[in-house]
Amino acid sequence: xxDFLVLGAGMVGVGAALALQTxxxxxxxxxxxxxxxxxxxxxxxxxxxxxxxxxxxxxxxFTLIRYGLxxxxxMRLDPWALPGSARALLEYYYKSAPARHAAVTRHYAExxxxxxxxxxxxxxxxxxxxxxxxTGLGEIYVREEDFDARRQSGAKxxxxxxxxxxxxxxxxxxxxxxxxTNTPSGALIWEDSWSSSDPAALVRIYAALFQAxxxxxxxxxxxxxxxxxxxxxxDRDGGHxxxxxxxxxLGPWSPAMLRQLGYRVPMxxxxxxxxxxxxxxxxxxxxxLADHGVVVSSMLRGLRITTGAHLTRTNAPRNLAQLTHGxxxxxxxxxxxSAVPNSQWHGVRPCLPRMLPMVGKAxxxxxLWFNFGHGHQGFTLGPxxxxxxxxxxxxxxxxxxxxxxx
Numbered sequence: 001x002x003d004f005l006v007l008g009a010g011m012v013g014v015g016a017a018l019a020l021q022t023x024x025x026x027x028x029x030x031x032x033x034x035x036x037x038x039x040x041x042x043x044x045x046x047x048x049x050x051x052x053x054x055x056x057x058x059x060x061x062f063t064l065i066r067y068g069l070x071x072x073x074x075m076r077l078d079p080w081a082l083p084g085s086a087r088a089l090l091e092y093y094y095k096s097a098p099a100r101h102a103a104v105t106r107h108y109a110e111x112x113x114x115x116x117x118x119x120x121x122x123x124x125x126x127x128x129x130x131x132x133x134x135t136g137l138g139e140i141y142v143r144e145e146d147f148d149a150r151r152q153s154g155a156k157x158x159x160x161x162x163x164x165x166x167x168x169x170x171x172x173x174x175x176x177x178x179x180x181t182n183t184p185s186g187a188l189i190w191e192d193s194w195s196s197s198d199p200a201a202l203v204r205i206y207a208a209l210f211q212a213x214x215x216x217x218x219x220x221x222x223x224x225x226x227x228x229x230x231x232x233x234x235d236r237d238g239g240h241x242x243x244x245x246x247x248x249x250l251g252p253w254s255p256a257m258l259r260q261l262g263y264r265v266p267m268x269x270x271x272x273x274x275x276x277x278x279x280x281x282x283x284x285x286x287x288x289l290a291d292h293g294v295v296v297s298s299m300l301r302g303l304r305i306t307t308g309a310h311l312t313r314t315n316a317p318r319n320l321a322q323l324t325h326g327x328x329x330x331x332x333x334x335x336x337x338s339a340v341p342n343s344q345w346h347g348v349r350p351c352l353p354r355m356l357p358m359v360g361k362a363x364x365x366x367x368l369w370f371n372f373g374h375g376h377q378g379f380t381l382g383p384x385x386x387x388x389x390x391x392x393x394x395x396x397x398x399x400x401x402x403x404x405x406x
Contacts, residue, residue, distance in 0.1 A: 001026065005028050029215065225261070269314055272307055
């Protein structure tokens with residue numbers, strides 16, 4: 001068995017470490033933050049079994065103009081971010097053509113279909129049931145015409161992928177969700193999806209399982225990675241580490257780390273925001289407020305409101321327009337109180353233009369492995385791509401691993 005060092009302590013890195021450890025390898029994790037303290041902390045906490053297709057880039061000019069003018073809350077675009085993202089955005093636009101998107105979706109659906117099963121094994125082993133709801137994911141629609149259209153497309157999606165779907169009128173939804181203070185037109189309930197009341201805590205519990213099984217987690221910033229005669233050396237604050245194999249699972253920071261080895265990985269950096277609010281009552285499940293591009297979910301710290309995507313520079317100041325709009329929309333459906341102090345967050349979702357995570361052996365370096373680029377679904381797919389990476393290390397080669405390969 002081999003010695004692995006995993007860079008990254010988010011859901012993806014911890015998932016990979018656990019899978020490699022299960023195969024008998026010796027594994028250490030290193031990250032400048034603790035487990036689950038970055039992007040894995042900021043998501044809506046949904047294990048999205050229903051998300052069988054990746055998010056494509058709109059190709060019609062009207063929608064792109066609306067994004068550029070800030071007329072859509074699910075996506076905001078800062079024009080000054082375009083020059084630095086031009087290559088990635090052009091490739092994303094190309095890959096989003098219907099035929100190409102359909103080809104990607106076949107592989108994407110295959111890995112998403114495994115998500116709850118792969119999480120389920122870790123949840124049971126880690127004793128994390130108290131953080132998990134198996135009550136599905138909802139989509140709420142205010143306008144009747146939007147609800148009718150989505151009901152039809154949702155039924156087609158459910159039939160194509162064998163998913164469980166319920167469509168509720170607004171009155172029926174209020175019976176299930178007494179916390180609602182107004183009646184929308186209706187909702188879709190995707191029953192196969194799960195959610196967590198504290199995503200960061202779930203990552204920490206998985207990390208504790210990894211440590212209980214003999215793994216090591218080091219908190220230190222990695223400065224440099226260097227190939228050696230026997231494997232890899234990682235220069236970090238306070239010294240260096242050596243390992244036979246190195247796994248890069250740093251999410252949005254992976255391309256910068258790999259640039260020192262000559263890799264140029266285009267990535268669309270989609271910023272997201274969340275905040276927590278006091279609320280009367282609890283929701284049974286997370287809901288996408290489809291007219292407003294935010295997800296609301298009852299969590300341990302209150303109602304979390306999570307935004308869609310903000311395409312901007314990574315060092316740009318916070319722009320809370322999406323969050324402000326989303327909280328106002330949520331306030332029309334729920335009895336919201338004050339924002340919870342010190343609970344606001346923003347971070348980056350690592351979206352590759354090809355819309356599939358990059359999982360497998362590095363093209364030009366021996367014993368170097370990639371596992372990043374999960375876009376909006378790192379929390380959903382971390383355990384699954386970890387299992388796939390471990391299978392690739394042990395020799396798996398098929399159409400899926402070819403599609404995910406760097």
